[in-house]
Amino acid sequence: MDASAQKTGIEEYLIGILERSKRLSYYARSRGWAFIMTWAHRIAGLILVLYMLFHIFTLSALYEPAAFASKMKFVNHFVFSFLEWALSVPVIFHALNGARLILYEAFGTRKDAIIIRWVFILSGIYTLTLALFMVMGNQEVSAGFFWLIVAIISAISSTIVYKRLWHTQNGMLWKLQRLSGAFLLPLVSGHMFFMHLNYKAGHDVDTILARISSPGIKALDVAFVTLVFFHAGFGLNTIVGDYVENKRIRSWLAVLISFILCVFAYAGAKIVLR
Amino acid sequence: MSKEYNLTLKISRYDPDTGRSWVQGYRLKAGRILRFVDLFRKINDEQDPTLAWSSSCEHGQCGTCGMKINGRPVLTCELLVENAVKLFKTQSFTVEPLTVAPVIRDLVIDMEKAYEKVHFVKPYIIQAASKPPDEEDEYRISPRVLESYVEATRCINCFCCATACVTQKNYLGPNAMLANIVRLMDPREMANQERMDILYSEQGTPRCRTAQACSFVCPKEIDIAHFIALAKEGNFR
Amino acid sequence: MGKKLQIDSVLRPDVLVIGAGGAGLRCAAEICERRPGTSIVAVTKVFSPQKSHTSTAQGGMAAVDPNDPVDKIIYHMFDTWKGSDCSSDQNIIKKVCESAWEQILWLERHGMHFSRTEEGRIAKRPFGGHMLNFGEVKAFRSCYEADRTGKGIMDTVWAESLKHGVSFLNQSVATELLFRNGRCIGAIVFMEQKGKFVAILAKATVMATGGKTRMYQVSSNCRQNTGDGLALILQAGLPVMDVEAVQFHPTGIVGPGILASEALRGEGAILRNKDGEPFMERYAPTAKDLAPRDLVSRCITIEIREGRGCIHPDHKLPHVWLDLRHIPEHVHKTRIQEVCGFFCKFVGVQPQFELCPVTPTAHYQMGGAPTNELGEVQKDDRQCVPGLYACGEFATASLHGHNRLGTNSLLELITMGKVVGERVVVFLNDAEDPGDVPQEGGQHVFGQFSRYLESQGDEHYAEIRDGLRLLMTEKVGVFRNEKGLTEAIERLKELKERAAHIKLYSKSLAMNQELLQLWELDHLLDVSIVIADCALARRESRGGHSREDYPKRSSKFQYHTLAYMTEYGKVTLGRRPVDMSIFEAKGEHYEKFGIIERKY
Ligand SMILES: Cc1cc2nc3c(=O)[nH]c(=O)nc-3n(C[C@H](O)[C@H](O)[C@H](O)COP(=O)(O)OP(=O)(O)OC[C@H]3O[C@@H](n4cnc5c(N)ncnc54)[C@H](O)[C@@H]3O)c2cc1C
């Protein structure tokens, strides 16, 4: 069955590479590859949350071009460009692996070993292409057209998930987590890609301000920021629930996390709506 | 002549009288097809009669002898020295008790505590489907329906899966989830709503991250993750 | 060792069930259903009732389906009688066989996952010794849940007891029965985990401690089957019955003793000796490898004795080969995969390409505590002990006489468990309160434990245990004879003496496996010597009891052996007549239930 296919196929192949890391091969042998994927997903998710906080913080300076530009200057340093590129690894891994999880949990896709392979292949392709575009830095695409396409794909993918999951008795928030994941998948990967089509798209204040003056993009960005922070909030709270046994502490942490993320979401929304 | 191995076992020990825990190393020679339970017995016989470990059937059928060998939860009555050497590529093994319940002594854990979760999901038919009064014989269950969940009935509650799972707290654990799902798939059970309430509660499905370590380690080769995913899909037929 | 042994607390349930296996919990479930609100405490040696040895039974549970057009209950009764070598009790046979199907339905309705036929009915398979038309063709009579019928039963009765709120004392052992004026009022139980004694005072006590064949080198029984129940009965001055009848399964996997089911030989597997000769052809030219269990076990033992066996390089045990190499691949893949997997898992052999080492394995104890047809424990051939009941493999009612048919044991557990449950309910209606812990309560076990704790000797537990196993296997095993048995009895006394001087390293009471092993060893030694004594007295061969010096069955021994032992080695024997009520009723086919020849 699948479980055993996993043990022999991809498992052995990847363990060969992993053998060098003692910790990883320990878990690969004792818990299986998917277990490591779960941890990687969690770590990537946490990195993304941190990045989002930072991201909103920098974006909030958009309307003070001087401050923003000075922040951006910092970004121009090649180390930072490299970090920006490196961010695509957790982004695309979390996105694709999230898709894998949704496929497994809601679409009966049990050929998981194959999907895991695809998560790696596609992630690789994405990060390499992104690197290529970053180096070239001269692509032009109509923002409206690009975002229209992405919005449509997002709507479709989340509708499919909605159809599959909404009728089940799973918790409402849990279902929304999957829905938001499905919506974010095209959006986040597209967002990151778009920002690096050319240098200006992501880093030049005027270009950005011009773009977000369009009501369509405004709407999409607001949806984007809300969903991301909802998704992040639910994610963080589930992680807390895995470790904190005391119910009272758990509730307080939930309130705290939700509050902080709401503040950021509000700040984010204000940026585009102003 | 059959091959002999020079093994090193690093066994976690705990003495409830003094509260001391430590790791004790044992070196022993063993033939290729001794099982780990045989090794423990050998240690008892030849080196240290005080080492406590648990087993019962030694057939791989009762699920008493689960332990972590080099981190992997296994039934020690099924693990041959030869296979362990092949699997872990070493002749040195750490032996630890499962993590699902407090340790009582050395490798023996308080299974009763672990079982509380299985009790919680009510592993029996809560309310049986009623049958037409003239039908004196058995329920009719088509082999195809049975086939969809029969794998899951093979669980022996060894708690290997629960030990391997990413989620260790506030979670019913893969095997208790399985016990609940089996009855949801069993056409004789009527109290489905009660079961769903448990299934989707905070300590149910949301705690499972599809890490599939449960399926990976299950000595009965039950694809537990598959059943839990069926539950998330709400697909019980 | 200043620690004082004492009773730590007292529990007062209505019913105490000692041994929460298949039989014990079927009984508990019955009591709860009939008399809701009855408080029951079930004690088990293992970690959870679910871990009891019933879980390992593979084959199935025999029952004649009333919808079956060809099978009849009378055939099942006949097969059981014939299988027992004419020494089971016919009133029990009738009772058990007649209520078999009802019990299958009970299990099914309470959630057991039986395998199904195309129509969705419970599937049935043939099994050794079960025939149609008084031994003509094989019958489809064994209801099964794949190859884990016992597990299905165990899960069902355990969950049912759970549902009704039976309280379980896991990892606890009954160490002494309590009596007042001849009535059983409960037991002293030692809770291993905490190292504490608790007195359980109950209106009724049900014993169902299961199998007891760990005294053999190779045994299919679990680590906990050390004959504690029988030892407790003997201590209390009560008799045990027919213990000389031990069933050896011919094909146990060398070493762990795990069963390689008859199904393998059913599919064409051949037994071979050291020289590769298919030796069963010599002993049973027609039935060959498919001859009955006891016969095949004897043939294998002869081969080994006459030097045509092998010695296993790893387990250092004698064995013969089971050859599965010629069996077509699709059969390997589809029909015998699981059992073949055992060879792979437990001895690292690939049955498709290699020979598999097998040896007779001690499998089942036909004998046990004598009970009447209501499951009441007897103190002699007529009188019963008030308040004390027994069922399951521990008890002998006797359905199996001197040889048990495959799948009849699970049947017995469930039916007799229910019968005892019914009986207990009646008894509870006007049972007096058990009162307080008797003055002398606990003295016996405290004596035992302090002896272990204070032992000054330097004997090794392992040596004595291995000595006992070797001795029992060689002298009181598949074959017995006068000389061997007399010698065994003497040697057992020596071993018992030496056992008193085993050095104990850990003096703690909590979860001290070493301490408990000594206690178990004592019981193994007790039961072993009774087996040897009974075997010596029965100068005939009957079913699982096979005397080289008296190879034929004899009408002089047409009775059940009762044995008492008040002091180690002082065994007094008694008799209980074999019930012939079916024969005597002179109903239809009664002649089949006379003293018939057992021939296959
Ligand atoms: C490998 C194998 C395969 C078998 N296959 C079949 C088959 O196919 N068909 C069939 O009909 N029969 C089969 N049998 C026989 C049948 O399974 C057993 O006879 C039956 O399970 C015994 O059930 P029980 O309830 O009497 O005892 P068990 O299930 O053994 O339960 C005994 C209980 O008593 C407890 N106990 C023991 N001593 C004490 C003590 N001192 N204090 C407290 N508790 C104690 C134990 O912990 C346990 O809970 C098989 C047996 C084996 C070993």
Ligand code: HEM
């Ligand atoms: C891009 C598309 C995304 C998809 C498809 C996606 C999908 C998922 C899914 C399915 C889960 C549930 C995992 C589980 O419970 O097992 C999850 C968890 C999580 N996600 Fe996302 N996600 C995406 C984007 C993001 C973003 C942008 C963030 C951060 C801001 C994020 C943060 C988290 C966190 C913190 C968790 C919790 C991880 C855990 O439970 O271990 N995700 N994601």
Ligand code: HEM
């Ligand atoms: C490093 C590469 C990235 C760059 C250069 C970048 C740039 C930007 C810019 C310029 C905006 C302004 C709004 C717009 O133009 O539409 C924006 C908005 C946003 N970005 Fe990014 N982004 C990057 C990565 C990410 C990632 C990885 C995420 C998700 C985890 C993300 C989430 C968002 C969100 C949610 C908004 C909307 C904010 C709001 O409405 O206030 N970005 N990003």
Ligand code: SF4
């Ligand atoms: S599901 Fe598998 S690993 Fe988990 S308890 Fe059951 S048998 Fe053991």
Ligand code: F3S
């Ligand atoms: S390992 Fe745990 S996370 Fe889910 S799939 Fe299995 S229960």
Ligand code: FES
């Ligand atoms: S001892 Fe029963 S499964 Fe290992």
